[in-house]
Amino acid sequence: MSADFYYGIEVLLNGLMAGVMYSLVALGFVLIFKASGIFNYAQGVMALFAALTLVGFQNGQVPFAHLINAIFGTEVHHFGWTLPAFVAILLALGVMLIFAILVEKLVLKHLVNQEPIILFMATIGLAYFMEGFGDLMWGSEIKKLDVGIPQGGNVWVEQSTASLGGDGFYGFYLDSLDIYATVVAAILVTSLVLFSQYTKTGRALRAVADDHQAALSVGISLRTIWVIVWSIAGFVALVAGIMWGSKSGVQFSLSLIALKALPVLMLGGFTSIPGAIVGGLIIGVGEKLFEFLIGAPFLGGATENWFAYMLALLFLVFRPQGLFGEKIIERV
Amino acid sequence: MFYREAGDFKTSYAADQQTFAIKLDRRAYYSLLAVAFLVVPLVINEYWASAVLVPFLIYAIAALGLNILTGYCGQVSLGSGGFMAVGAYSCYKLMTAFPELSIFLCVLISGGITAIVGMLFGLPSLRIKGFYLAVATLAAQFFLVWLFNKVSWFYNYSASGQINAPEREFVGFIVTGPNSSPAAVYLFCLIFVVALAWLARNLTRSATGRNWMAIRDMDIAAEIIGVNPLVAKLTAFSISSFYVGIAGALLFSVYLGAVEVGEAFGIQKSFLILFMIIIGGLGSILGSFLGAAFMVLMPVLLKNVLVGQLGWATDIAAHFEFVIVGGLILFFLIVEPHGLAQLWRTIKEKLRLWPFPH
Numbered sequence: 001m002s003a004d005f006y007y008g009i010e011v012l013l014n015g016l017m018a019g020v021m022y023s024l025v026a027l028g029f030v031l032i033f034k035a036s037g038i039f040n041y042a043q044g045v046m047a048l049f050a051a052l053t054l055v056g057f058q059n060g061q062v063p064f065a066h067l068i069n070a071i072f073g074t075e076v077h078h079f080g081w082t083l084p085a086f087v088a089i090l091l092a093l094g095v096m097l098i099f100a101i102l103v104e105k106l107v108l109k110h111l112v113n114q115e116p117i118i119l120f121m122a123t124i125g126l127a128y129f130m131e132g133f134g135d136l137m138w139g140s141e142i143k144k145l146d147v148g149i150p151q152g153g154n155v156w157v158e159q160s161t162a163s164l165g166g167d168g169f170y171g172f173y174l175d176s177l178d179i180y181a182t183v184v185a186a187i188l189v190t191s192l193v194l195f196s197q198y199t200k201t202g203r204a205l206r207a208v209a210d211d212h213q214a215a216l217s218v219g220i221s222l223r224t225i226w227v228i229v230w231s232i233a234g235f236v237a238l239v240a241g242i243m244w245g246s247k248s249g250v251q252f253s254l255s256l257i258a259l260k261a262l263p264v265l266m267l268g269g270f271t272s273i274p275g276a277i278v279g280g281l282i283i284g285v286g287e288k289l290f291e292f293l294i295g296a297p298f299l300g301g302a303t304e305n306w307f308a309y310m311l312a313l314l315f316l317v318f319r320p321q322g323l324f325g326e327k328i329i330e331r332v
Numbered sequence: 333m334f335y336r337e338a339g340d341f342k343t344s345y346a347a348d349q350q351t352f353a354i355k356l357d358r359r360a361y362y363s364l365l366a367v368a369f370l371v372v373p374l375v376i377n378e379y380w381a382s383a384v385l386v387p388f389l390i391y392a393i394a395a396l397g398l399n400i401l402t403g404y405c406g407q408v409s410l411g412s413g414g415f416m417a418v419g420a421y422s423c424y425k426l427m428t429a430f431p432e433l434s435i436f437l438c439v440l441i442s443g444g445i446t447a448i449v450g451m452l453f454g455l456p457s458l459r460i461k462g463f464y465l466a467v468a469t470l471a472a473q474f475f476l477v478w479l480f481n482k483v484s485w486f487y488n489y490s491a492s493g494q495i496n497a498p499e500r501e502f503v504g505f506i507v508t509g510p511n512s513s514p515a516a517v518y519l520f521c522l523i524f525v526v527a528l529a530w531l532a533r534n535l536t537r538s539a540t541g542r543n544w545m546a547i548r549d550m551d552i553a554a555e556i557i558g559v560n561p562l563v564a565k566l567t568a569f570s571i572s573s574f575y576v577g578i579a580g581a582l583l584f585s586v587y588l589g590a591v592e593v594g595e596a597f598g599i600q601k602s603f604l605i606l607f608m609i610i611i612g613g614l615g616s617i618l619g620s621f622l623g624a625a626f627m628v629l630m631p632v633l634l635k636n637v638l639v640g641q642l643g644w645a646t647d648i649a650a651h652f653e654f655v656i657v658g659g660l661i662l663f664f665l666i667v668e669p670h671g672l673a674q675l676w677r678t679i680k681e682k683l684r685l686w687p688f689p690h
Contacts, residue, residue, distance in 0.1 A: 039463050070644045110666040117408060118669055120463060121610055124603065125661030132654025140647060259599065262467045270463075300482040309471030316460050316468060330552055 010172045011292045012285055017178035019284020020185045024243060025261040026268070026276040027188065028236040033270045034209045035229040036108070038119045042127035044258020046096070046234060049134040051241030051250045053095050055145050056138040057088040063137045085147040089238070096234030104227045112222075131255060140252065145245035150176045181243045188239060189277060192232075201228060209271075263312035269322030278323060283308045335683040351533055368522060373515040381514030382587075388628045389521040390582045395608040395620035396532050397575025402606070403615035404536055405568035406548030407457050411469035413601035414476035415573050416580030417593050418446045421486050423581035424495040427508075428488060435500040435507060435585065439524070442581035443574040449476075450573020457565050461551070473602055480593040494592050497585045508585045517586045524582065528575060533617050535571065544568050545615075576605075607657065611664055613673030622672040630656070 025043060032040040056063065060079040068074060083091070107126065111119055154176045196202035207215040208225045216222055244254055264283050268275025287307040295303030321328050340355050342348040352358040376385065394412060401407050422442040426433060453472040460468050480486050487495045499509030505516035535541050543564040546554035555561050584591045591597075604627060612623020631653055638649040668674055682689070 066645070066648055070642075070648055107662055107666070114665075114669065117462065118665055120408075120466070121606075122662055122665045124606075125658045125665065127658070128654050129658025129662065132651045132656075132658060135651040136648070136655065140651065256599075259470065262470065266464060266467055302478060302482065305478050306471060306474035309467070309474055313456055313460075313468045313471040316464055317456050320459055320461070320464065 006172075008289075008292065010174075011288050013172060013174060014178070015285035015288030016281055017174065017182060017284070018288060019264075019281035020178070020182045020277075021240075021243060021247070021280075022257070022260055022264045022284055023277045023280030024181065024185055024188070024236070024240040025257050026264040026280055027185075027192070027273065028233045028240065029261060029265055030268075030270065030273055030276045031192070031236065032229055032233050034273075035205050036208070036226055037116060038108075038123065039116065039270070040233065041120060041123040041258060042130060043233065043237060044261065045127040045130045045134070045255040046099075046237035047241040047244065047257065048250070048252070048254040049099075049130050049241075050092055050096055050234065050238040051145055051245035051254060052134045052138045052143070054088050054092040054147075054238070054242065055143045055245070055250050057091045058083050058085065058147075061138060066139055067136055089147065089242075092238055093235060096238055097231050100227050100230035100234050103230055104223060108226055109223065127255070127258075131252075135252075142249045142251040143245075145242065145250050147242055147246065149180050149242075149246050151246065154179060175247075177243070177247055184239060184243065185277070188236065189273060193273060205229065260308060263308040266312040266316055266322055269324040269326070271326055272322075272324035275322060275324035283311065286311055335680070335686075337684070365526070369519070373519055376514050376518055378514050381518050383632055384628065385518055386514075386521055386587050388625055389518070389525045390579050390587055391605065391608060391628055392525055392621050392624040393528055393582070394576050394579035394605050395612065395624045396528060396617065397572045397579065398605050399609045399612075399614065399616070399620045400532060400536070400544070400575065401568050401572035403609055403613075403619070404541060404548060405544040405565065405572075406551075407454075407565060407568060408462070408466040408606075409469045409572070410466050410599070410602045410606065411453060411472035411476075412576050412605045413597045413599060414473040415446050415450055415576040416583060416601060417476055417480055417597035418449050418573075419443060419577030419580030420584035420591055420597065421480050421495065421593075422446065422577070423585050424488075424497070425486065427498055427500065427585065431498070435502050436520075438500075439578055439581045439585065443578040446577020446580070447570040447574040450576070451566050451570040454566055454569025454573075457569065458562060470599075473599055477593055477597060480597075492592075494590050495584065496590045497588075500585075509589065512586065520586060521582055524578060528578065529617060529621075532575070536617070540564075540567060548615075607661060609671075610661060611671055613671030616671070616673035618676065619671050619673030622676070626672065627657075 025047060028043040028046070029040055032038055032043070055061075060081040060083065062068070062076050062079060065077050068076060103126065107122060111122055114122075154174050157172055157174045157179075196205055204215070204220045204225055205228070207218070207220055208222060212222065215225075240257075241250075241254065244257060248254075260283075261280075264276065264279040266279075267282055268277070268279025287304045290307050291301070291303050295301055295307070316322070335354070335356050337354050340353075342353075350358075352361050372385070394416065398409060398412050401409050419442045422445040423438050426438040426441055427435070430438075453469065456468050457465050481493065484490075484493075487493055490496075497508045499506060499511060501507065502516070502520055505520075506512045507516050507520045536544070543554070543559045544567075546557070546559045547561060547564045547568075551561060554564075580597065583596070588596060608623035608627045609620060610623070611626055612621070613619025634653055634656065635646070635649055638644045638652060639646055664671060
């Protein structure tokens with residue numbers, strides 16, 4: 001086997017890892033869409049906000065420091081302590097819980113029974129609001145997030161696979177962070193599936209997703225369910241924020257991964273948790289392989305920007321409900 | 333008391349069907365046009381033209397275009413930024429390839445080219461609906477921006493990857509390039525705006541417009557009563573893209589002058605135009621103007637108040653802008669999902685009865 005072949009496999013493996021990262025974001029979308037029929041554009045910004053909050057707590061930043069300084073002319077920036085990662089994660093989770101309750105109280109409650117597209121636009125508004133709010137609260141400079149996940153090439157994988165190829169082959173290069181992300185995603189998905197299948201709350205969630213009216217009539221509180229769903233989505237956003245933040249720093253571009261998650265969802269279908277994972281893997285592998293085989297040699301590179309969307313677009317023309325989505329039945 | 337239709341008798345169908353049925357409305361409209369064409373060019377200066385009026389006019393065209401597609405035909409598009417880029421780059425290619433071609437024609441042809449591109453990207457809308465379509469239009473957005481970045485033919489192989497508008501005259505006045513006068517640029521845009529708004533208003537109340545609205549309200553039902561969805565959706569996509577392309581061409585040629593595609597026509601621009609029509613009012617011509625005015629004026633106002641008056645740093649003001657835009661979108665969707673245009677309609681209803689509402 002030639003080294004090129006192994007290099008191709010390495011690209012494939014890295015694509016799979018990147019796909020897992022997309023899936024992490026896409027999961028949050030699916031959760032909210034299943035439970036409330038809302039397509040939550042703000043998921044990416046929630047990840048950004050969660051990561052910002054986490055870093056802020058860890059470094060003991062003063063919230064709204066810039067604003068306070070601008071109004072009162074003071075010079076406060078830090079409380080002067082640093083929190084351990086675990087405590088900061090718990091605190092950030094608490095903030096995401098409060099956020100979920102506020103969203104329900106201030107926005108969703110008033111938009112019951114609106115058309116889906118209005119709700120979609122409301123989440124775009126929410127995304128803008130949070131983006132500005134997060135920057136106001138914690139400042140907009142790029143921050144480093146470190147919660148103790150190792151980074152860089154995984155030596156063990158590299159050494160144990162080095163013997164496979166010929167002379168020019170030194171083993172597969174896989175980022176440890178990506179391997180961690182894969183493990184975390186697997187645990188997350190398993191626990192989410194278990195939660196929705198085997199707990200009472202999970203059953204209520206599925207009931208609401210199935211039929212709002214029927215769920216209401218058997219005594220399930222829609223509003224409680226929504227708060228729970230948004231909290232879980234907040235938790236998933238925090239996990240995604242930690243992974244992406246450790247990978248590329250906490251910065252504005254983090255919110256754009258939401259856009260990358262959209263084609264993942266379209267491929268997998270909006271209503272399927274396994275679909276989000278499979279879609280993510282297809283997109284991740286597809287765009288890396290396309291860039292490797294066609295994009296970089298023939299098209300001048302950077303095809304990753306649009307490949308996912310084009311793939312999803314072509315795919316949807318043939319199967320409008322996605323791979324695992326429920327069949328769309330239209331009635332007049 | 334003053335604003336009423338009593339005593340305003342119509343003696344022909346044409347008079348009954350006119351856009352401004354109430355005399356006061358009609359007078360207000362004509363005087364507004366007169367002020368815009370005759371008074372404003374005399375008093376306009378560099379700051380007002382470049383900060384407020386010209387961007388308002390250009391974005392109003394883009395908002396009109398997106399409103400035709402989203403507000404009237406119900407097809408949500410997040411690709412407006414990409415289509416504006418098509419308009420801008422075709423305008424640039426036309427201006428440099430045919431230097432003797434009038435800038436007016438250049439802009440119009442750019443609109444036509446964008447219409448064809450828009451129609452191509454509109455083809456999937458026959459199978460894909462709702463959010464799925466919104467996401468599918470993102471493919472147009474990202475692909476087009478990438479294309480204009482990578483293929484150097486589009487920017488004439490310039491080293492910076494930017495496109496720069498050469499100097500062109502329109503009926504003897506310089507409208508593009510650094511030597512253009514604010515009044516000429518303003519009038520040039522105004523001509524497009526008035527003509528296109530007139531066209532849009534009349535299109536939307538013609539058979540074409542009624543077909544669009546039937547598709548928007550329920551596509552299957554519309555198909556059953558004999559509306560051809562292929563024709564209706566593709567005309568909506570092409571006409572909408574025509575408008576958006578003209579806006580892009582104008583934004584590049586007369587307003588910005590130099591453009592880098594990712595910066596000027598990125599995904600943020602698509603969202604900006606979408607916000608304009610949400611805040612202004614979906615399915616309303618007036619709404620497109622109100623929304624464009626709002627989104628252009630608000631940052632200027634905020635900047636003046638926060639940076640100019642209170643002396644805050646510009647980045648804090650920029651963050652506040654995000655918070656306020658987001659908050660306002662939520663507010664409008666909750667309080668008045670039909671936007672500023674609906675607010676204006678309510679005010680007019682109240683005015684008719686004022687001061688004796690009972």
